[in-house]
Amino acid sequence: MSAAPTVPPPLPVVRAADLDDAPATAQWLVESLWARAGVGILGGAPKCCKSWLGLDLALSVASHTPCLGSFPVHDAGPVLVYLAEDATSVVKQRLLGLCAHRGLDLAALPVHVITANAIRIDQPRDQARLRETVKIIRPRLLLLDPFVRLHRVDENDSGQVSALLGYLRELQREHDAAVLVVHHARKNAASAQAPGQSLRGSGDLHAWGDSNLYLHRRREGLLLTIEHRAAPAPDPITLRLDTEADRTHLCIVGADREDPTEHDDEPRADLADALLAAIGAAHEPLRRRELRAALRVRNQRLGPVLDQLLADGSIVRVGDRWTRAGVPVPANP
Numbered sequence: 001m002s003a004a005p006t007v008p009p010p011l012p013v014v015r016a017a018d019l020d021d022a023p024a025t026a027q028w029l030v031e032s033l034w035a036r037a038g039v040g041i042l043g044g045a046p047k048c049c050k051s052w053l054g055l056d057l058a059l060s061v062a063s064h065t066p067c068l069g070s071f072p073v074h075d076a077g078p079v080l081v082y083l084a085e086d087a088t089s090v091v092k093q094r095l096l097g098l099c100a101h102r103g104l105d106l107a108a109l110p111v112h113v114i115t116a117n118a119i120r121i122d123q124p125r126d127q128a129r130l131r132e133t134v135k136i137i138r139p140r141l142l143l144l145d146p147f148v149r150l151h152r153v154d155e156n157d158s159g160q161v162s163a164l165l166g167y168l169r170e171l172q173r174e175h176d177a178a179v180l181v182v183h184h185a186r187k188n189a190a191s192a193q194a195p196g197q198s199l200r201g202s203g204d205l206h207a208w209g210d211s212n213l214y215l216h217r218r219r220e221g222l223l224l225t226i227e228h229r230a231a232p233a234p235d236p237i238t239l240r241l242d243t244e245a246d247r248t249h250l251c252i253v254g255a256d257r258e259d260p261t262e263h264d265d266e267p268r269a270d271l272a273d274a275l276l277a278a279i280g281a282a283h284e285p286l287r288r289r290e291l292r293a294a295l296r297v298r299n300q301r302l303g304p305v306l307d308q309l310l311a312d313g314s315i316v317r318v319g320d321r322w323t324r325a326g327v328p329v330p331a332n333p
Helices: 050-063 088-102 124-137 158-175 204-208 267-280 288-295 299-311
Strands: 029-030 038-045 078-085 111-113 141-145 177-186 209-217 220-226 235-243 249-250 315-318 320-325
Touching: 029 050, 038 050, 038 158, 038 204, 050 078, 050 088, 050 111, 050 141, 050 209, 050 249, 078 088, 078 124, 088 177, 088 249, 111 141, 111 299, 111 320, 141 235, 158 204, 267 288, 267 299, 267 320, 288 299
Parallel strands: 038 177, 038 209, 078 111, 078 141, 141 177
Antiparallel strands: 209 220, 220 235, 235 249, 315 320
16 A cells, blocks of 8 residues: 655745734835845846946945945945956956046955856856855845856746746845846847837846846937836936046936035035925925935935934935925825
8 A cells, every 4th residue: 555645835824914024124225226135137238338337336335335426325235246248357447447436445345256257047056156155245236247148048938037037036035135137138129218128038037127227328328217116216317438547437417517506515414404494395205306406415415414314213214205204194105
């Protein structure tokens, strides 16, 4: 008489009301650009500065300095970078240029570069090696550039692609790390209105991302389009690559123009009072750009004051907006 088949244990189930509350951590890795511990794609046509933007994000997280000079970092820490199409000397040169632009010392920053000749995340051995490396470095951001050099599967086969993306999602969940994968758009992909649809290969790549960034070349520069799974997307931004000697970096077009009316010399205490007054006078929560316009102050000075007032309970954050603590918030601010 044969033994009865072994019944596997049931899946874990919890009543919805008993689920853990969201941890008291930042929503963003980089405000408005990338979700904290989020996965996603940085996409665009060849030669449109995708690697530059990826390195700018990585350096920002490692140095706790604003990405593109405008987007504050909320979850700073080590980063792990793999650029499969660039020699390590080129990677270092680019990072040194970004550091020179920001006045940073690369040697003092937790920027880690994988120097392997190749990584194949469709192979169990390389999956295990990358998993162990992430376990050791514990990066806040893992940058893999580009996707096509990470495998030898058919990018149009959703089953094969979803298996690779599933592995990267496991890395993100196991180690609470953001994962950014650089990927190419299809040739002659002209749509900047729905850039996610122009990514080469399976539609799973677009659907996978918690945050996705797309670069599209325009006559006036590079158009950066941003999308998030769980947050409103900011307006598209025009960038350019500034090739200043030894300080090559991406910058926001128009952001570096000095405005003589900006109050960058205002003491922080006075700026905090002015910010509270501006928020108190508004009929609804205000976005960062609305606060900047009202106070005539640069983003680099506004960010620390917002953080200070948020920490001491004077203001609260509602999505991508701020309001006074204790003020009723509209249902759809």
